[in-house]
Amino acid sequence: MxxxxxxxxxxxxxxSEVRTPKDTAVPYTGIQFFTGRHYNHSxxxxxxxxxxxxxxxxxxxxxxxxxxxxAIDLLEKSATQS
Numbered sequence: 001m002x003x004x005x006x007x008x009x010x011x012x013x014x015x016s017e018v019r020t021p022k023d024t025a026v027p028y029t030g031i032q033f034f035t036g037r038h039y040n041h042s043x044x045x046x047x048x049x050x051x052x053x054x055x056x057x058x059x060x061x062x063x064x065x066x067x068x069x070x071a072i073d074l075l076e077k078s079a080t081q082s
Contacts, residue, residue, distance in 0.1 A: 005051060009035045013048075028056045031064070 013034035020027045032050040055061045 003051065005033075005035065011035065026056050028054045029061070030054045 011034050015032045015034070017030050017032065018027050019030065030052040032052045034048050034050045036049050053064055055064055
């Protein structure tokens with residue numbers, strides 16, 4: 001699956017949350033990158049658009065960390081090439 005997000009769609013709002021899916025005792029942590037404006041449908045119900053990366057153990061957390069660090073390296077290199 002490919003999801004295209006353009007730089008002008010991202011905001012500086014990045015948050016972490018923990019949820020435990022139904023029928024499981026396994027908590028997942030999500031790193032959320034928000035797009036567009038902040039939108040609360042009602043008190044406590046945030047309907048803002050976001051891209052969320054979920055992990056539930058140290059191995060998956062490590063995989064995300066490696067990928068995010070690589071993305072930062074590529075972003076830094078692209079600035080010197082422009």
